[in-house]
Amino acid sequence: MIQGSLFPVKIVREQAFSGTASLRLTGYALNGECYAIKTVEDNPLLPITEWFCYHLCSAVQIPTPGWVVAERPNKTLAFGSRVDQDTELLGRISTNPVFVRTVLNSLASSISRILSLDYFLPNIDRHINNILVRQLPDNHMIALAFDWSHAQNLPNFLNWPWESPNNSFHTVEYLKIQKKWDNQAAFQVNNAVASIPSSFIREWLTSAPIEWIPNQDLAWIDLVVQSWDQARAARVNQVP
Template identity: 35%
Template structure:
């Protein structure tokens, strides 16, 4: 579900969440659908950074969890990423051989995701920020979590270029050097797709976001940056 119109999903129950830096809340709908909830009150530009990141991924045919604007029980409008109840995720308890197998199997998808991470200046794409889900018998790699990227990193659209050392480059180094699986073609295809994301596309997704997400960065600032700087940044990311 890609929600580009202002039709919030109503949450009827919420619970605090701990263990990750920027996810403080999970919420449930009346149908018991769970969402990871990112609010402006959790951090300036947090929901709009997620909103842009997920939309850019979808534009590049990169899989993400379903997402929506959600209405919290106090009326606050937030970004909601639907919880993938049966997803596999690499964590501290994952055997190394299994973790490496997942990264190798999905190296092409991870290479494409890297293009969006570099463009959005996302320093925190660690192994736990991929979700591996089975749909119609096929395992897919989903990108999630842009909570440290784009406007969240620095206004209006991140401090380019992404600097090493960081989690994003560390995971790609494993894919590229240890596994020998980095897919340059998938990376470049995603860069080319980002070049086709127009100002009109951006205006559409920003207009579909709540006004309260733009307390620290305005829609016009983001539009101005895109018009003046996006293609230059992409040209610098071609290699």
């Protein structure tokens, strides 16, 4: 869900980030939280794409970090995904690759749900360093989706089905080889996504900062809505 209410979260200090190829900045906010910052300077469509995909996850109950509209020190608005201290990238939870694979296998059902959404969009860059894991007090773990820097979706939802090989394809294939791919969970997410009406898409996009909309032209939203109806009709019951 969106963390915060009517106003953007104010970022008081930014710092360069070099941990991944798709994240350039993190920022510390007045509310005491740290956020991964995605800006139009990174890619003109990146903030609105992240906004859209986090809304999709919320609609189909795929866990994500908290997310906000972030007001940067230069007064521009960016997308902010909260950096939580109780989460870690799946590929970095241990230096033991056997343990990493064990966790991946144990989270296969929830990761299958994430990858089903990735296939629908499509997003070609879901791998073990692009899945977050949260450790709960009872030693249970959950997988969280984040980062749609490589989603090829807005405004036309093109390049479907995804071209292989790609990172998302390899993750799916690993789960299938291990006999951990959860086809039922994947179909459940696919059908849930395909059932989201275009009115929801319009509401999500019109609630985003206008500066994230290309040329601040609301006709672009009409194009996304039209493309969404075409995509969901073509992609229902289609999983990797």
